[in-house]
Amino acid sequence: MIDINYYLLTSAVLFSIGVAGVLIRRNAIVIFMCIELMLNSINLTLVAFSAFLGSISGQIFVFIVMTVAAAEAAVGLAIVIALFRNKESVNIDEINILKW
Amino acid sequence: MEFKLETFLFFFLAVSSIISAIMMITRKSPISSALFLILNFFTVSGLYLLLKAQFIAVIQVLVYMGAIMVLFLFVIMLLNLQDKSKFKEKYSYKKITSLLLSILLFCILSFTLYFGFTGKFKAMSDAAGDLGKAETLGAELFTAFSFPFELASFLLLAAIVGAVVLAKKKFN
Amino acid sequence: MIQLKELFDLIPLLIITFSATFILLIEVFVKKSETVIFGFTLISVISAIGTSFLYINKQLLIFNQYLKITNPAIAFIVIILTGILITVAASKQYLEKENINFGEYYSLLLFAVMGMMIMILANDIIIIFIGLELMSICFYVLVGFLRMRKKSNEGALKYLLLGMFMTGFILYGMALIYGITGSTNLTVIYSNPKLFTNFIFITGVALFFIGFLFKIGVFPFQMWIPDVYDGAPTIVSGMLSTAGKIAAIGTILPIILTLNMLNFRMVFSIAAIATMLYGNVIAIAQTNIKRLLAYSSIASAGYIFVGVAAMNEFAMKGIAYYLAAYTFMQLGAFIIVSILEKKDDGSRDYKNIDLSFYKGLGKRNPVMAIYMTLFLFSLAGIPPFAGFWGKYYLFYAAIQSNLIWLSVVGIILSLIGVYYYLKVTVYMWFTESEDIAIEDAVSVSGFGITATSLAVIGTIVFGISPNLFFKMFNFII
Numbered sequence: 001m002i003d004i005n006y007y008l009l010t011s012a013v014l015f016s017i018g019v020a021g022v023l024i025r026r027n028a029i030v031i032f033m034c035i036e037l038m039l040n041s042i043n044l045t046l047v048a049f050s051a052f053l054g055s056i057s058g059q060i061f062v063f064i065v066m067t068v069a070a071a072e073a074a075v076g077l078a079i080v081i082a083l084f085r086n087k088e089s090v091n092i093d094e095i096n097i098l099k100w
Numbered sequence: 101m102e103f104k105l106e107t108f109l110f111f112f113l114a115v116s117s118i119i120s121a122i123m124m125i126t127r128k129s130p131i132s133s134a135l136f137l138i139l140n141f142f143t144v145s146g147l148y149l150l151l152k153a154q155f156i157a158v159i160q161v162l163v164y165m166g167a168i169m170v171l172f173l174f175v176i177m178l179l180n181l182q183d184k185s186k187f188k189e190k191y192s193y194k195k196i197t198s199l200l201l202s203i204l205l206f207c208i209l210s211f212t213l214y215f216g217f218t219g220k221f222k223a224m225s226d227a228a229g230d231l232g233k234a235e236t237l238g239a240e241l242f243t244a245f246s247f248p249f250e251l252a253s254f255l256l257l258a259a260i261v262g263a264v265v266l267a268k269k270k271f272n
Numbered sequence: 273m274i275q276l277k278e279l280f281d282l283i284p285l286l287i288i289t290f291s292a293t294f295i296l297l298i299e300v301f302v303k304k305s306e307t308v309i310f311g312f313t314l315i316s317v318i319s320a321i322g323t324s325f326l327y328i329n330k331q332l333l334i335f336n337q338y339l340k341i342t343n344p345a346i347a348f349i350v351i352i353l354t355g356i357l358i359t360v361a362a363s364k365q366y367l368e369k370e371n372i373n374f375g376e377y378y379s380l381l382l383f384a385v386m387g388m389m390i391m392i393l394a395n396d397i398i399i400i401f402i403g404l405e406l407m408s409i410c411f412y413v414l415v416g417f418l419r420m421r422k423k424s425n426e427g428a429l430k431y432l433l434l435g436m437f438m439t440g441f442i443l444y445g446m447a448l449i450y451g452i453t454g455s456t457n458l459t460v461i462y463s464n465p466k467l468f469t470n471f472i473f474i475t476g477v478a479l480f481f482i483g484f485l486f487k488i489g490v491f492p493f494q495m496w497i498p499d500v501y502d503g504a505p506t507i508v509s510g511m512l513s514t515a516g517k518i519a520a521i522g523t524i525l526p527i528i529l530t531l532n533m534l535n536f537r538m539v540f541s542i543a544a545i546a547t548m549l550y551g552n553v554i555a556i557a558q559t560n561i562k563r564l565l566a567y568s569s570i571a572s573a574g575y576i577f578v579g580v581a582a583m584n585e586f587a588m589k590g591i592a593y594y595l596a597a598y599t600f601m602q603l604g605a606f607i608i609v610s611i612l613e614k615k616d617d618g619s620r621d622y623k624n625i626d627l628s629f630y631k632g633l634g635k636r637n638p639v640m641a642i643y644m645t646l647f648l649f650s651l652a653g654i655p656p657f658a659g660f661w662g663k664y665y666l667f668y669a670a671i672q673s674n675l676i677w678l679s680v681v682g683i684i685l686s687l688i689g690v691y692y693y694l695k696v697t698v699y700m701w702f703t704e705s706e707d708i709a710i711e712d713a714v715s716v717s718g719f720g721i722t723a724t725s726l727a728v729i730g731t732i733v734f735g736i737s738p739n740l741f742f743k744m745f746n747f748i749i
Contacts, residue, residue, distance in 0.1 A: 002110050004221050007147065008213040010114040014121050014140075015444060016206035021125035022437050023198030029130050029176060031433055033137050036168065037121060038440040042447050043156075044144055049451040051151040051232075054225025057456045059237060060245045061398055062156055065443065066163050067252045068405045071259030072439075073168045075409055076432050077175045078266035079416050083425040084179050086620070208475070209444075216452070216472035247335045251390065251402045254289065258383040258406060261296065262413030265376045 007048035014041035028083075032076055039069050110150055117143035130176045138169050152224070153232035281334040282327070282341070284320040284349065285389050291316035292382035299375035306373045310364050313378040317360060317385075321353045328747045333395065337457065340395035343747045347592050348392050348522035350745075354730075355514045355599040356385055359507060362607045362723035366507045369615040372417060381511070384410035388519035397446045397456045400523060404442070404487075407519060408435050411512060415504040421620050427503020434496050438486040445479030448472055462530055477531075487520040490577060491546035494570045501566035506613055506622070509562060510606030513569040514599045521576060525591065528580060540581035541678050548574030548682060552689040559627050561609050564692065565602065568651055571689055572598055575666050578682050582669040590665030593741055597658035597734055601650040604727030608644045611720050612637075630696055632705035641700045643724055650731045652693035653686055657735040665738075 014037060021034030043062045050058025117140050124136035141164045148157035230236055241249050279286055291312065298312065299305050324346055332341040360381065367373040387406030394400040412435065416428025446456075452472045453461045467473050486493035501509040528536075551571030558564040576594060579587040612633075614623035634641040650657035663686060667679035734741050 002107060002150070004217055005214055006110065006114070007151065008217060009210055010117065010147070012206060012209040012213055013118050014144075015440075016202045016209065017118070017121040017125060018440070019205055019437075020199055020202035022433075023202060024195045025125060027130060028429060028433065029172065029179075030125075030133050032436075033130075033133055033172060034125060035433070035436045035440060036164075037124065037137060037140065038437075039443065040141060040144055040164065042440065042443045043160075044147060045444070045447045046450065047148055047151050047153045047156055049447065051153065051224050051228040052221040053451070053454050054227040054231065055454060056231050056236065056240050057245075057398070058450060059153060059156055059231060060241065060248065061401075061446075061450070061456065063159070063237075063241070064248060064252055064398055064402060066159065067255060068401070068439075070163060070168055071255055071405070071409055072432075072436055073171055074259050074263040075266070075412055076436070077171060078263040079412065079425065079428045079432055080175065081179070082266050082416060082419050083422075083429055086420070086422045086425055212448075212472055212475045216470070244336060247338045248396075248398050248402060251399070251406070254292075254383065254386065255402060255406045255409065257293070258380065259409050261376055261379060261383075262409060265374065265380075266413060266416055266419060 004048055004052045008045060011041045011044040011048070014038075014044070028080055029077075032073070032080075036069060036073070039065055106150065109146070113143045113146040113150070117147070131173070134169060134172050134176060137172075138165050141165050141169070151232075152228045155232055155234045155237050278335060281332070282339065282393075283323040284327075284353075285386065285393075287316050287320045287323065288382050288386050288389065292379050292386060295375050295379040295382070299379075305375055306364075309375040309378050310360070313360050313382065314357070316382070317353055317357045321350060321357065324350050324353065337459070338396050338399050339390070339393040340458075341393060342526070344526060344588060344592070345392045345522065347745050347747070348518060348595075349389055351592070351596050351599055352385065352388055352392075352515045352518050352522075354596075355511070355518070355603055356381065358599075358603055358607070358723045358726055359511045359515070361719050361726070362510075362610065363507050365720040366505065366610045366613075369613075370418060370505065372505075377414070377417065380410045380413055384414070385515070388515060388522075391519055392522040394523070395458050397449065397458065397461075401443065401446060404523075405439065407516065408439070408487075411435075411508075411516060414508045415500060415512070417508065418505050421503075421622070423503040423621065424505065425503075427500045430496060430503075431500045434486070438483045438493070441479045442483030445476045445481075445483070448476030449480065452476065458527075467531065468533075468535060481524065484520050484524045485543070488517050488576075489547075489570050489573050490543050491550050491570075491574075494547065494550060494573075497570055498563045498566040501569070502560065502562045506562065506606055506610035506625075509566070510603045510610070513566070513606070514603045517569070517573065518595050518599070521580075521591070521595065525580065525588070529583065529588070532583075534583065537581050537583065537673075537675075540577055541675065544574050544577035544581055544678065545681055545685070546574075547571070547577060548685040550574075552685050552692075555689070555692045558692070561625050561627055561630065561696070562606075562622075564627070564696070565605055565609070568689070568693075569602060571686075572602070572651075575663055575682065575686070578670050578675075578678055579666040581678060582666075582673040582675060584669060584673050586672050587666070587669035589742065589745075590662070590669045592745060593665050593734075593738065594662030596741060597650070597662040597731065600727045600730035600734070601647045601657075601659055604724055604731065605644065605647040605651065607720070607724050607727065608640055608647065611724070612640060627696065627699060630699045631703045632700070634701040636705070639721075643728055644700065645697050646728055646731060648693040648697055650735065652690045654690075656732075658731045658738070659735075661735060661738040 018034045018038035022031050025031050043065055046058040046061050120136045120140040124133050127133045145157040145160040295309050298309055302308055327341050327346050330341055384407050387403045391400055391403030394403055412428055412432045415431050416424055418424035450456050452470060453464050455461060489497045548571050551567045551574055555564055555567035576591055579591040612624055650659035653660045653663045667682055670679040
């Protein structure tokens, strides 16, 4: 039987890697993917809690998070495309009219 | 020590998910990043199966890998980021600081989680096997959780309207 | 299970949801639909304000205990809807000027309002999350609504990436809270004994609050505010800085008061001081009026957090009063900027938003200059206007909680802030325009001027008689 700590630690590792990716990478699409990784690692935490607590709300929460991730991906990629049409770049270092 | 399939599977999946996540944030090309992210999602969906959340595992494959990541790949290819100079990245002291920050975050999280939950749960709940079934989830989603479910549909509607306005609407 | 009749348990929410969806249909089936949609949106917001007052003093749990109607929540919703009413009234002129007069704008605006209402009324962390995301997703799109402008695109991308990043933290916090209490229902979570001896709960709450401090723009999570407000369409900046902030404050304030987070008073005090200092000092160097107002909104978040740190009943009243006053004056100032902005001439940048444009405005366009002066005086906290009383109540609340040092520092910092508001006023009345060729592209249509007049009336009436506000909102505590 695997203790809940192992699941939670795996999720914490993935979350921190996602945070590191957001802070290190400069490509808007890759940053976006790192955020998806963060959300996914939180889903793992929620499912682990749900299984060990025997409560269903955790799994319902995962559904909602997936919905939100899909919605944000749609809007976010639309914004990236709109920006690319104007700027021909997705590198956030070149997004310099407004200082980062 | 007695060999257990479950333990082996857990460590195999956990380690490969971590490796694929690290590969994902270090690849130069966005396409390979996206592919490693898909691998990561696949291993995490294996972890869901170990947690007896079958339906979530299936949804993970269908929605995350099948829809969201395909959208990402599609956009990357649409933007045609072949030109290497367009995603050239510089390395600087800022990156080392941010790496240290995320390691610090990990230490805080793991410390809290490890000491907070050790011994709190003896084992997986007996109900866990039932919880993950599509039948149980569906029944709950349309009765007790119908309000969040309806709200999520409005969220999707707003996102669709927004995406269409930004990407398609004809501007003068 | 939710029954059909339950839909009528909360009429304002029903009205907003229905109109947001119905606008999309109007756009498809009616020709020249913009004016129809504009009128429809105004009517539905007004009727939502009217019906909100039906729920005063009704402590109800509705929709399977997912929403909880409380008096402070109703007060926050009325303030937000008033701000939205002024925004919608001023939007038509701006959208026509920029050639982006689409029905989707109003629909997204109302969806954002729906998210705010859900968030404030929520009695379950899942619902807080959905409301927050519904609001944020609409905001991302609205910030990027001027699709032809690079600034607007960049502002939207920046807001989206940082906003989603912070959503991750909020969500992790919620997951930890769920793990330790075993429930997502706030009533159940509150009923757990000795929550603050458990450091998982503390970490969870801290992560949760980090995300919300980001949405409010409290130091050190304020860095996105000037860029996003600068990049967004001006009318949207006004809405973000008022309704968006009020919704986030209205969500965390009841949580702070219920959990009685006195141990965190020092954290909130320091955050308040750092925010006021940052906003007021950096604003001095600004040459762009939109960025100046953005820094002024950061400073205002600092004043509000003085009230949050006080954590007493008086602070609740003070915050509500300040937020109402702030809605009128900040939104009014942004609307004036949007009216004076040059209309779209195919260029990919905003025009006439430099401070130098405001030199000699008093001679060129006295009405706009008088209105702007009123709003700036009120923001600076000069006595007869509403902004003064707002700050007075917040600092007074801090003194009530024995935080005399906090209110003294706050008063000193707000005096620094007077400098840059007065600078703009002096520019408008006592200097000559350097560039003779400047012409005001002002076509003040009925609705633009009505919206600003509404804000002016609010600023003056609540300023001359603050008791009027407390009579109207006597139910708040």
